[in-house]
Amino acid sequence: MKQLALSVFVLSVFLASVVACDTGNNYDEAKKEAAPPAEAMKDGEAPAEAEPMKDGEAPAEETALMAPAGSPGQAENDEGVGQYKQGNWDVAAGHFRKAVKADAKLAEAHFNLAMSLDKLGTHGEATEHFRQAADLAPDNPKIKDSANLKKHIGM
Numbered sequence: 001m002k003q004l005a006l007s008v009f010v011l012s013v014f015l016a017s018v019v020a021c022d023t024g025n026n027y028d029e030a031k032k033e034a035a036p037p038a039e040a041m042k043d044g045e046a047p048a049e050a051e052p053m054k055d056g057e058a059p060a061e062e063t064a065l066m067a068p069a070g071s072p073g074q075a076e077n078d079e080g081v082g083q084y085k086q087g088n089w090d091v092a093a094g095h096f097r098k099a100v101k102a103d104a105k106l107a108e109a110h111f112n113l114a115m116s117l118d119k120l121g122t123h124g125e126a127t128e129h130f131r132q133a134a135d136l137a138p139d140n141p142k143i144k145d146s147a148n149l150k151k152h153i154g155m
Contacts (some may be wrong), residue, residue: 080093114129
């Protein structure tokens with residue numbers, strides 16, 4: 001009889017822990033469902049502009065840019081973006097070089113290569129690719145308004 005009581009106790013503790021875990025998961029799911037749905041972006045659509053900075057707030061650090069859909073260099077460029085965001089600038093630069101080779105008119109790949117080269121301290125070559133990016137996409141605000149680009153090409 002004692003063994004049966006002990007088994008029932010162990011089983012009830014186990015079930016209580018399962019219910020507690022499951023309740024936590026349901027709570028998380030309920031929070032997700034209660035949140036307003038984010039607007040879905042269409043392919044190639046840019047995310048909504050960020051809120052303006054408040055006085056004394058530092059600007060967000062510039063980062064590598066994704067390639068437009070359908071570009072022959074898109075896969076290499078986008079792989080490079082992932083590596084860039086992880087701080088693997090030399091690996092990222094290799095992917096961006098391949099993207100530029102696949103599509104010499106891909107402004108984002110030139111910009112990204114320049115960003116990587118800047119991080120690696122190869123400023124002369126970075127300047128060349130910043131110039132090419134600016135020439136290829138003079139109306140792209142993420143390129144033309146880049147502080148790094150302006151620092152290199154003297155705008």
